[in-house]
Amino acid sequence: MNKYRYLLVHDLRHAVRDPVLMVGFFGPIALLVVSRFGFPAAAEGLSRSSSFDLYAYSSFTGITLAITIPMLIGTMTGLLMLDERDEGLISYYAVTPFMRRGYMLYRLILPMGLAVSLSGIYLVFSGLLELQWGNLAVLILLALEAPCFTLFLAAFAANKVEGLALSKISGLFIAGTIVVYFVPGVWQLLGTWLPSYWIAKVYFGIEAASLIRVSIDFGIGLTYHLALLFMLVKVFEKRAD
Structure with a gap:
């Protein structure tokens, strides 16, 4: 455990x-504050000025911001990996007691742990999402989303500058919630390749109390996230060699 403590301190x-990198820590807190206090204030203001009911979109806003949290965490840890690769530290860790497998395990567990804790806090305290036991399924998918973002940057960016550019593009991946919420019928299939699509499908299915549909969507989403994570690990390992 001491070797992992060393990496954590580093x-x-x-x-x-x-x-x-600090955005990965403070970004989720800022989202929580905005959701808890900013959203109600904006809703009241719009209700008085134009009779627009912003609360009708509270679930959509809440799950979209919840998906943003693992994206921020994954971006932070992905940029850390790019720094370590630029400095030759990954090759160094491979010949130490860490070994490459231990290093990869740490780099997958860290964003998952942060995503579980910070996303869980958001789900409970944001005030925008219904508190249900089914949200544990959403939390599992959110936890897997973080290492996917991490390895996406680490696998496809040549350096930290490219990583920052890719992190902006990867923000488009949260569009899955838009597809689920606004796109009708069979056209929703266009969003199935987005990991966030399955998170949104599970959450809105829970709200609709469609347990069979939730079970199917969660199964597909879990399989898709695990397959994506496996593929990204393989691409990163080839890139690191």
């Missing part, structure tokens, strides 16, 4: 020195 020191 990550914390690195993140404190880099404002970009």
Whole structure:
């Protein structure tokens, strides 16, 4: 455990020195504050000025922001991996007691753990989402989303500059909630390749109390996330060699 404690301390020191990486820590907190206090204020203001009911979109807003949390965490840890690759640390870790497998395990568990804790806090305290036991299924998918974002950057970006550019493009991946909420009927199939699509499908299925549909969507979403994670690990390992 000491070797993983060393990596954790190294990550914390690195993140404190880099404002970009600090967004991964403070971004989810900012989203929680906006959801808890900013959304009700905006809803009341719109209701008085134009009779527009923003609360009708509270679930859509809540699940979209919830999906943003693992994206922020994954971006932070992905940029950390790019820094380590640029500095030759990944090759160094491969010949130490960490070994490459231990390093990869740590780099997958860290974003998952952060995503579980921060996303769980958001689901409970945002005030925009219904509290149901079924949200545990949503939390599982959110936890898998974080390492997928991490490895997406680490596998396809050549350096940290490219990683920052890709992180902006990867923000488009949260569009799955838009597809589920606004796109009608069979046209929703266009969004099935987006991981966030399955998270939104599960959450809205829970709201509709469609347990059979939720079970099917969760099964597909879980399989898709695990397959995507496996593929990204393989691509990263080839890139790191």
